[in-house]
Amino acid sequence: MNRIEAEIRQARILIVDDEPANIALLEQMLEETGLEDIESTVDPRQVVELQLRIGFDLILLDIRMPHMTGIQVMDALAEPLREDYVPILVLTAHTDDQTRINALSAGASDFLTKPFKLWEVQQRILNMLKTRMFYKRQKGRAEELEERVRERTRELRDTQLQIVQRLGRAGEYRDNETGAHVIRMSKSCQLLALSAGLDKIHAERILFASPMHDVGKIGIRDDILLKPGRLDPDEFEIMKTHTTIGADIIGDHPSEILRMARQIALYHHEKWDGSGYPEGLKGEAIPIESRITAVCDVFDALTSARPYKKAWTFEDAADYIRDNAGKHFDPELARRFLDLIPDVVALRGDFPDE
Numbered sequence: 001m002n003r004i005e006a007e008i009r010q011a012r013i014l015i016v017d018d019e020p021a022n023i024a025l026l027e028q029m030l031e032e033t034g035l036e037d038i039e040s041t042v043d044p045r046q047v048v049e050l051q052l053r054i055g056f057d058l059i060l061l062d063i064r065m066p067h068m069t070g071i072q073v074m075d076a077l078a079e080p081l082r083e084d085y086v087p088i089l090v091l092t093a094h095t096d097d098q099t100r101i102n103a104l105s106a107g108a109s110d111f112l113t114k115p116f117k118l119w120e121v122q123q124r125i126l127n128m129l130k131t132r133m134f135y136k137r138q139k140g141r142a143e144e145l146e147e148r149v150r151e152r153t154r155e156l157r158d159t160q161l162q163i164v165q166r167l168g169r170a171g172e173y174r175d176n177e178t179g180a181h182v183i184r185m186s187k188s189c190q191l192l193a194l195s196a197g198l199d200k201i202h203a204e205r206i207l208f209a210s211p212m213h214d215v216g217k218i219g220i221r222d223d224i225l226l227k228p229g230r231l232d233p234d235e236f237e238i239m240k241t242h243t244t245i246g247a248d249i250i251g252d253h254p255s256e257i258l259r260m261a262r263q264i265a266l267y268h269h270e271k272w273d274g275s276g277y278p279e280g281l282k283g284e285a286i287p288i289e290s291r292i293t294a295v296c297d298v299f300d301a302l303t304s305a306r307p308y309k310k311a312w313t314f315e316d317a318a319d320y321i322r323d324n325a326g327k328h329f330d331p332e333l334a335r336r337f338l339d340l341i342p343d344v345v346a347l348r349g350d351f352p353d354e
Contacts, residue, residue, distance in 0.1 A: 007133045008035075009125065010017045011057040014041040016047055016073065017091060018065040022114070026060060029121045044068040048076050056086060057123065057132045063092045063103065074106035075330070081107075085135045087128040092097060157257075164208055164261055167215050167249065171276065181300055186210045187351075188296035188337075189343045195336045196292070209261035210293045211266045216246025240277045242270055261288050268293045271328045283330075291330040295337045299330075305354060314345055 013035060015023050023040045030038055039050065044065050050056070059077075063070035070090060077088075092099060100111065110124055133260040189210045193203035217225055220242050224235045231239055246265030250258055267281060267290035274282030302317040312320075318341055325334035337344070 004130065004133055007136075008129045010037060011129050011132070012036060012054060013039070013060065013125075014047070014050060014054075014056040016042075016065075016070075017060075017062040018042050018044075019062075022062070022091070022116075024043065025116060026121065029116065029118055031123065032118070033122045033126065033277065035125075036206045044070070044073045046074050048080060051086070052080055054321050057122075057136075057261045058128055059086060059088045060125075061088055061090055061108075063090055063094065063099065071102055071106045073105075075150055078107060083085060085132065087132055089128060106218075125192045130175050143171055164212055164257055164310060174284060180353045181304055182211045183351045184344075184347045185213075185296050185300045187294075187347055188300065188340075189292050191343055192292050192296060192333060192337055196286075196288070196333060205257050205260050206264075206292060208258050209289065210264055210296070212246065212250060212261040213264050213293050214242065215249055216242035216244065217263055218249065219245035240269070243267070243278045263287045264290050264293050266290075268297060270294070272330050273327045276328075288330075292334055295329050295333055296344075296349050299337070303348070314341065 013030060014039065015026050017023050017026075017040075020042060023042070027038055027040065039054065039056070041047065041050065044062075045067050047059070047061075051059070056070050061070045061073060065312075068076075071091075073278045077171060085231045088107055090103045090108040090111050091114065092103070092111060093114040103111070109128060112121060160214070186207050190207040191251060193206045198206075220239060224231065224238055227235070243266050247262050249263055250262040253259070253261070258318055266278065267286055270276035270279065270281045270290060271294075272283060272291070273288070274280050276286075299321060302312040302320060305311040306312075320337055321329060321334050321337060325331040
């Protein structure tokens, strides 16, 4: 016995006929063919529930029955079988063209005419089951291929995330900021993105892209980047170039995460009132990912100690966000961030500075 024959013998078959004698005859014929997994019902109202619960490979369906006709049963099966192929063999004593047209239109695959002939029952059923098994095998191969594609996609995504995270770490090594700052800031960005109504996938991308916001500081001279005091105007102009340097480092890769990381690196110092840099964008012209990062980055930086400053209290930092809403920060995002401060503050306990 080859594989397809073994699969046919294991096929699940449903017989639907309001005449018990017809069911008994068909069961006997099927068993003589070597088929054993056979269910039956005289009530067509049970067919949909039986199909959903058991999942038959072939349905033998009478046309003329009380409560529901075979046509009505096929109509009811249309949605459950929308993404599957289950052949339906119609049982009928009526051979007129209209009956056949109606049955075929409703989804019938073939016909068995009463009274049944053994050779015809066996041959039609075996042919239909072969088609069903080939379909299941092909569907299984397609699903296996789709899983391989999903796995490869996951691998590529993980690689992209590793690149993003390592570039973010590279920026930390050139600055006084700690890894904990970047983790807290990125997680705050995810919380704020969700609060602002962005979907989970978008918020997760911001979580992974925002750590690269200052990667451009790799290109800033130590005497400016690590200066303990305030920068003079010329030094500040050089410092501002870390945004464009960061965008150049990340490049124009079509990956959604890298594209977002580039926008964040380039625009996270833009301000709602248009007074930011590097392009002086204003309001909603600033990408929302950059607006989210701006709020979260400033709050965590203010509340973190640095060699050149003490940490602000959470209350003072919250006041700063509140006072600069509509100027530095998107006012709606600032309002939502202030509501999230208990959650944001809790991140410091989970990810403290070294």
